[in-house]
Structure formats: C-alpha cells, structure tokens
Amino acid sequence: MTAATALDADQAPGQAASLDAPQTPGQLTLPAPTGRYRVGTVDLHLRDSSRTDPWVPGQQRELMVSLWYPATHTSHYPAAQLPVSQQVLPGGVTLPTTAGHTGAPVDRRAGKLPVVLYSPGLHGSRAQSTALVQDLASRGYLVVTLDHTHDSSDVVFPDGRHEVNTMPPGSxxxxxxxxxxxxxxFVINQLSRIAHGHNPDVEHKPLPHGLSKAVNINRIGMFGASLGGGAVPAAMHADSRIDAGANLDGQLFGSAIDKPLDRPFLLFSSEHHNRNSDRSWARFWRHLHGERLDLKLRGSGHNSFVDHQVLFPQAPGAFGLTPPQLEQILGTIDPNRSIEVQRTYLAAFFDKHLRHRHSDLLDGPSRHYPEVDFIR
Structure with missing residues (x-):
C-alpha cells in the first residue's frame, strides 16, 4: 500500500499546499467502528471452476474475499491485520490492526444480516476501505470485500502464492x-451456498459459528471506490439480486451507463467531481429510475473515499508522499470528519433500502452535515 497504489494507477499525487501531519514512525490507526456490535472477520479462498481467468489463460478463476460481520466473544479470537502482504512500511511504520477478530462467532442478536459487497479501486486491495467496511459490520451488516485477482496489485492466497497485476497495458x-x-x-452465488449450509472455501477453512444461519441472501447491496464504484452498475445489471448500489467517486465505463436501472443508487463525489463535470455520471443519471442521489463531499479529494484519507496524514513519508502532496489527493477536509460523514450516509442509504429504515438524512441538506451538498 504505497503512494503508487493511491487508489488508481492514473491518480498521481500533485503539488499543493502543506498539511500539518505527523511523520514519526509508529503504529497507524483507523477510526473505531461506531455500531453497537463487535466485529468478526474471516478470509475465504474461492475458485470458480466454470470460468477461466480472464487475465491468465489456462487458469481457473480464483478469488480472495474477506467477510466482516457482527461478532461475539471476540476477546477469545485474535485481532485481524489488514489483508495485505506488506504490514510494515518504510521508516518502521506499521499498518493498523483492524477492529475485526478472526473467526469469532456471529452475534445472533444481530439477526439476519443484510449483505453489502465491496469492490476496490483499479489495482487496489480489498483492504482499501476497511474504515467504512468494519463500521458497516458493527451496525449489523455482513460486508464482503473482493480482491479481483490479476487486477489487484498483489493477492496472497493461503498457500503463500502471490498473484500480481497482469493486466496488459491499455486494457x-x-x-x-x-x-x-x-x-x-460468482461471490453472491457462494454466499448463497453458505446460506444453505455449504462451505465454498477451497481449503475448507471452518466458517465462523452461526454464519450460515445469519446470511440474508434476499437483502444485498454493493458499493465501491473509484473504479470499484464504477463497477457497481455493471454488477447490478449482471445480477438482479443486488438491491441497491453506491459509487464513491468512480467514473463509469461500458454499456451499463446507458441501460435503465430501476433500483436505488447513490453517487457520492469529491469536491471537484459530480455529474456536472463527469459526462458518464450525467448519462447514467438519466437512466436511473429508482431512488437516485448525487451527493458531493465538500473539501474532499479522490482518495478521501478510502483509508488513505486517515492513513496518509499520519505518516506521509512512509507512503512516499511529501506533505505538500497530500492536499491534492485528499483535499482539505478533516480526515476523521470525512470518514464519519461517509459512514453516516452509507449506513443511512443501505439502512433505507436493505432494512426499510427511513432516514431524513437522505431527504436533503442537513445542518448536522453541512459538508454534504445535494446535487439536484
């Protein structure tokens, strides 16, 4: 997780005014989850025997995913590291320990868990938005984060194998x-198998106790950051089981832009990006026939919608960034406030459309969150 993977490969840092940020080595941290539940997590190795890997001919398609969920008895289970290969950065800076506890039992008090899938930015990792993911889990969701093998920069499989980005130039x-x-x-199909009592993990790793009874396959949402957000409309067209989608600052590509979509969709953009400046968003907006929202987060940058928002300012040098570069990619918004706002609006959106819990927050501007503009 270096500046070279600052969300998308084509999002190079630029020079800007300095942000006051500590650069001393140490343990980086993520904001603690705000929901009522403690968090469990488990990594699964999945193999799609019906599909050849699109980037490496001759191989079956294999994926690593992480499941995040409300958990109990977490003190008996180890705290999980971020699912990335490099835990220690230059200067001895260590990536955060997550709020998740590996393999902890599902908390039955949370009832049936709506599912939310997450897709990261181009060449990004499934760990990229852990601050948002673990917060949703603490609020009673089963959040499934995907590494897209050979698109992600580095995916580590249980046997120690590293599969790196093999996308041809100009893809x-x-x-x-x-x-x-x-x-x-494919991942939704595997979740359905779990809900029916099966274990799709290639190595047959034990699933957390109570998981199969907790998966609510009839309530599914999806969100992503950057290209991952841009992939959500295509995923919704490919699978009608996805009930609601959210795109965090991702440009849209492909035929899904011009296909009618009658399910709820949230567009959430950085300061200088919305449908008034992105023709792909404007085209997509015209074809949205369910509830549609176009929100702008004032003071934010493209990288504000992933963990970079809170990690980069803690130790810019460890990520190969100078303080003057930070404002260009993260904007001027306070990092913790940025994550708080995103968590609040994502939860309100999925609560409404996966749990039928109405929130006035989605009706229009709020005095509690003046950073959020509704683009009408």
Missing part, C-alpha cells in the same frame, strides 16, 4: 468492469 476499463461484475455474481 479497457469497460472490460475490467465486466470482469468485476462476473466476479461479484
């Missing part, structure tokens, strides 16, 4: 998005 984003949509469809 079309519409093709990449179609592959991600197929990955998502």
């Amino acid at each position: 079309h984003s519409s093709h990449t998005i179609a592959i991600r949509a197929a990955d998502t469809h």
Whole structure:
C-alpha cells in the first residue's frame, strides 16, 4: 500500500499546499467502528471452476474475499491485520490492526444480516476501505470485500502464492468492469451456498459459528471506490439480486451507463467531481429510475473515499508522499470528519433500502452535515 497504489494507477499525487501531519514512525490507526456490535472477520479462498481467468489463460478463476460481520466473544479470537502482504512500511511504520477478530462467532442478536459487497479501486486491495467496511459490520451488516485477482496489485492466497497485476497495458476499463461484475455474481452465488449450509472455501477453512444461519441472501447491496464504484452498475445489471448500489467517486465505463436501472443508487463525489463535470455520471443519471442521489463531499479529494484519507496524514513519508502532496489527493477536509460523514450516509442509504429504515438524512441538506451538498 504505497503512494503508487493511491487508489488508481492514473491518480498521481500533485503539488499543493502543506498539511500539518505527523511523520514519526509508529503504529497507524483507523477510526473505531461506531455500531453497537463487535466485529468478526474471516478470509475465504474461492475458485470458480466454470470460468477461466480472464487475465491468465489456462487458469481457473480464483478469488480472495474477506467477510466482516457482527461478532461475539471476540476477546477469545485474535485481532485481524489488514489483508495485505506488506504490514510494515518504510521508516518502521506499521499498518493498523483492524477492529475485526478472526473467526469469532456471529452475534445472533444481530439477526439476519443484510449483505453489502465491496469492490476496490483499479489495482487496489480489498483492504482499501476497511474504515467504512468494519463500521458497516458493527451496525449489523455482513460486508464482503473482493480482491479481483490479476487486477489487484498483489493477492496472497493461503498457500503463500502471490498473484500480481497482469493486466496488459491499455486494457479497457469497460472490460475490467465486466470482469468485476462476473466476479461479484460468482461471490453472491457462494454466499448463497453458505446460506444453505455449504462451505465454498477451497481449503475448507471452518466458517465462523452461526454464519450460515445469519446470511440474508434476499437483502444485498454493493458499493465501491473509484473504479470499484464504477463497477457497481455493471454488477447490478449482471445480477438482479443486488438491491441497491453506491459509487464513491468512480467514473463509469461500458454499456451499463446507458441501460435503465430501476433500483436505488447513490453517487457520492469529491469536491471537484459530480455529474456536472463527469459526462458518464450525467448519462447514467438519466437512466436511473429508482431512488437516485448525487451527493458531493465538500473539501474532499479522490482518495478521501478510502483509508488513505486517515492513513496518509499520519505518516506521509512512509507512503512516499511529501506533505505538500497530500492536499491534492485528499483535499482539505478533516480526515476523521470525512470518514464519519461517509459512514453516516452509507449506513443511512443501505439502512433505507436493505432494512426499510427511513432516514431524513437522505431527504436533503442537513445542518448536522453541512459538508454534504445535494446535487439536484
């Protein structure tokens, strides 16, 4: 997780005014989850025997995913590291320990868990938005984060094998998005198998106790950041089981832009990006026939919608960034406030459409969150 993978490969840092940020080595942290439940997590190795890997001919498609969920008895289970290969950065800076506890039992008090899938930015990791993911889990969701093998920069499998980015130069984003949509469809099928008492893990790793009875396969949402957000409409067209989608600052590509979509959709953009400046968003907006929202987070940058928002300012040098570069990619918004706002609006959106819990927050501007503009 270096500046080279600052969400998308084509999002290079630029020079800007300095942010006051500590650069001393140490343990980085993520904001604690705000929901009522403690959090469990488990990594699963999945193999799609019906599909050849689109980037490496001759191989079956294999994916690593992480499941995050409300958990109990977490003190008996180890705290999980971020599912990335490099835990220690230059200067001895260590990536955060997550709020998740590996393999902890599902908390039955949370009842049936709506599912929310997450797709990261181009060449990004499924760990990229852990601050948002573990917060949703603490609020009673089963959140499933996907690594898109050979698109992600580095995916580590249980046997120690590293599968790196093998996408050919000049790969079309519409093709990449179609592959991600197929990955998502496959993962939903595996969740359905879990709900029916099966274990799809290739190594037959024990699933957390209570998981199969907790999966609510009839309530599914999806969100993503950057290209991952851009993949959500294609995934929704490829799989009608996805009831609601959210795109965090991702440009849209492919035929899904011009197909009617009658399910709820949230567009959430950075300061200088919305449908008034992105033709792909404007085209997509015209074809949305369910509830549609176009929100802008004032003071934010493209990288504000992933953990970079809170990690980069803690130790810019460890990520290969100078303080003057931070404002260009993260904007001027306070990092913790940025994550708080995103968590609040994502939860309100999925609560409404996966749990039928109405929130006035989605009706219009709020004095409690003046950073959020409704683009009408």
